[in-house]
Amino acid sequence: MSLIKIISKDFDINENLTENQLRDAMVDAFAYLVDNDFPKLIQILYKADVDQHKLKELLETTEGKSSAEVIADAYIARQKAKVETWKKYSK
Secondary structure (H helix, E strand, O other), rough: HHHHHOOOOOOOOOOOOOOOHHHHHHHHHHHHHHOOHHHHHHHHHHHHHOOOOHHHHHHHHOOOOOHHHHHHHHHHHHHHHHHHHHHHHHO
C-alpha cells in the first residue's frame, strides 16, 4: 500500500503528485477543515490514528508554521509510519 493510496481514502487527491505537491495539497485541505469543518478534521485525524497529545504539543510549540502545516506534517508522518509497518510485516 502506498502513501498516496492511504491518503486518498480520506481525501480526493491526484495519484501522480510528488511528495512536495502532496504536502501542499494536505496543507490546503487541513487549512480548509480547520476553518470550515472542524468535526471532519477531528474524524480524519482520529481515523488516521494521529496522536492527539503529540499533535497538541506540536501545535503549541512549533513556530514559523501554520496550524494546517503542523497538522498536515503530523498526518503525513503517521501515514508514512503505517506504510513502513505494512511493508515490514507483509514480507
